Amino acid sequence: MSLLKLENVTKRFGGLIAVNKVSLEISKGEFVGIVGPNGSGKTTLFNVISGVYFPEEGRVIFDGLDITTLQPYKRAPLGLGRTFQIPRPFASATVRENVAVGAMFGSLSGKVGVDESLEIADQTIERVRLQEHRDKPAGTLTPVEKKLMEIARALAMKPKLLLMDEAMAGMHPNDIDHMVAFIKQVAVEEKIAIVAMVEHIMRAVVGMAEKVIVLHQGSKIVDAPTKEALEDPKVVEVYLGHPPEE
């Protein structure tokens, strides 16, 4: 039973085709990496899935529901979570309040009150090890701390599917390994959170993804289990020789 299904999704901006007839399927609990060079359409694809854009053609089906033209704020309660390439904290609110927002309006929307959301926030903040910054305004955090908060906020939404957009960019390789292990652990523990990553950084992709989807100029060129995909000549060609780091 697929959790997310894209059928021939096409998104155009004027004459530019950013996403070109992309179809894919992601199952519950699956870890998928979406990779591709700059400009290949990864972020646009994410934007279509989260509802920032509506595609000109094709359908987006989430958990059996056609969400193609559903307003973005209605997708979060269905279990669709997202982090952004450049973190978007609610700067003047504290870290705790930021993460609580995720709990309040995510898949638990309508079932939890402010106090419970704050508790969930506290728990999630501890898991990403940001407790000492809990009551600081989010705008005062370092870029890496902001990324961690971004992830915590998305996790607090108790999503079924988590879209992580370039979450590891700018992180030290050791931190990346830690993050990967952490996310994997959380995803398995929460049973239902899937992580669909969009990564330039091969290290993270290899560490986490079971399956890799490669985009090039808006079209999908490869959709296969990780090891296979990364050895596919098309992929190597597209990246001009960036083999996975050992």
Add this chain to the structure above:
Amino acid sequence: MKKEITKYYPLIPVFAAYLVLFLIGKNISGMWQLVAMLLFYCAMGQAFNIFLGMTGYVDFGYVAFMGVGTYGMALSITNLAHIEGLGIGIIIIGFILALVMSTLLSMAVGAVALRLRGAYFAIATIGVNEGFRFLIEGARIWNGSEGLIFTAQLNQILGREGASSLMTFWADIMVLIIAALAAFVTLFYMRSKIGYALTALREDEDAAKVMGINVTKYKIIAFITSACFAGLVGAASWALKTPYVFPPEVFEIHYTIEAIIIVLLGGAGTLLGPVAGGLIYGISKYYLAIFMPGFQLLVFAPIIIIIIVLFPEGVVGMLKSRTKDSVLARFII
């Protein structure tokens, strides 16, 4: 249960301030007029803050809601005065009418304006007060540009002495109650899901949407609430203190400007901000008027700019950061 109560501690400084104002006005002769003016500014600021402070959107046509509220009260008095035995009930009906009318106007304006982002919203609202005023004058609604005068009816309802004490004292008490109520509602919103949603949409509207927040719904809630209080303030502070209403006077953009100054000066989005702003602005204006009449705006307009550039968080905002780790933190928000 204890936790429930401590949530409302921040109201203590607000109510304390109003209490002090009341005591000063009542006991020191000649001060009531100043106190009344200060209460007006605090109330207007508190109402305006619910929208500007919490959403970050500027409604340049804000005064229209105050004007409409004034008309609500005026219409009630003018049309019901002849009904025997209603007495004070007419005033109460006036408030209800003011509420209804401001709600309707804010729903009408909101339906169009709140779909728009930032700058477009400001543009849409910039004509609201003028537009409504010209509608009244142009279509000769409610006596058009001649306005409504209801001194006689007020005397009829309350008797001369009653009317007089209403205009010079009880109306101001009503303003005080409205200000306190507005503060209570502000805090209630802040502590609830509504407050979190508003903060999120104020900081980053697109991210808020992705987090599952229906931004339009929350904008509407803040907008209508703010408009309702504005209507109540207009009804109490204008209709009940000066028994006449003329369109150009109650739709003057001047009041919106003052509301902006008060909220920014005090600290937009804070609970205490409008109180601080109202007091500082009111007192400064009062004394400026004595020493340098006609100069108020010339002094305050550059101050707005200075605040925006150098102190965007306002007086209470700065106070908050200073007292963050102290005992006072839970009282100052």
Add this chain to the structure above:
Amino acid sequence: MFLEQLSGNLIQGLVLGAVYGMATMGLSLIFGVLKVVNVGHGAFIMVGAFVTLWLFNALGISPILAVPVAFAVGMGLGFIFYYTTMQRLIKAPELATLLATFSFGIILEELVKLIFGSEFRGYNWVLGKIDIGVTVLPMSKLYACIGSVIIALLLYLWFNKTRTGSAIRSVVEDSEGARVCGVNVGGAYALSFSLGIGLTVTSGVLLTMFIPVGINPYMGGGYTLKAFVIAVLGGLSSPYGAFFGGLVFGFIENGSYTLFALIPGVEPFALTRFLSFMMLLAILLIKPTGLLSTK
């Protein structure tokens, strides 16, 4: 007879519209380049009016010569406001720039009131009239119209044929890209802002050529709303759109006045102003990028 009157009114409307349009070009320019809405727009028009008034009444200088003076004054004001305030607000939330421009407007109104007092003033520039069949047009209004068209053309030429103009257009398209290509983006912002203010103050001169009475420090307010309607009509970021939007607006305003005057029991002037507000809301609802734009 009615048809004659209506068409006469409509021509008057177009002539007025040209001036309205020119008055809005600065607003659209500033929004197009800096994405800032100049909420104090009307106050700058008022400054232009006072420049004209003073030059004429105190120094006997014709309003036509007031145009370059007003332009210089406007550019000066623009540079001052940009470098003291707007420059520091580039990264600030929209609220900040809205309130800043709003406050500029207030400061100007109060300063003018301080210097000139708040009475209504006017000046008398009689040049005779010209009869064009369906209606009679005072020469001063005709000059105002011609002046507006000339300025609009000059702006067009400047944007499209000069290097600086093209640099500014590149900033509108893509400020990062322009920066990378060596365009001084900060300078472009300063220049555009000042140019926009300069245009707006200049339009004050032309507007008084049209209506040389009722000049007072608070006259700007009415024009701000009209300017917004016109700007939104023509597409908020396009100065040319603004010009054509002005023509349409002048057309409608005059026409509606005549029609309202026919309805008994209403005040046509007030209703016309109400109509402009409804137009604004209608356009914002239907096509906020401007009825006349292609976006």
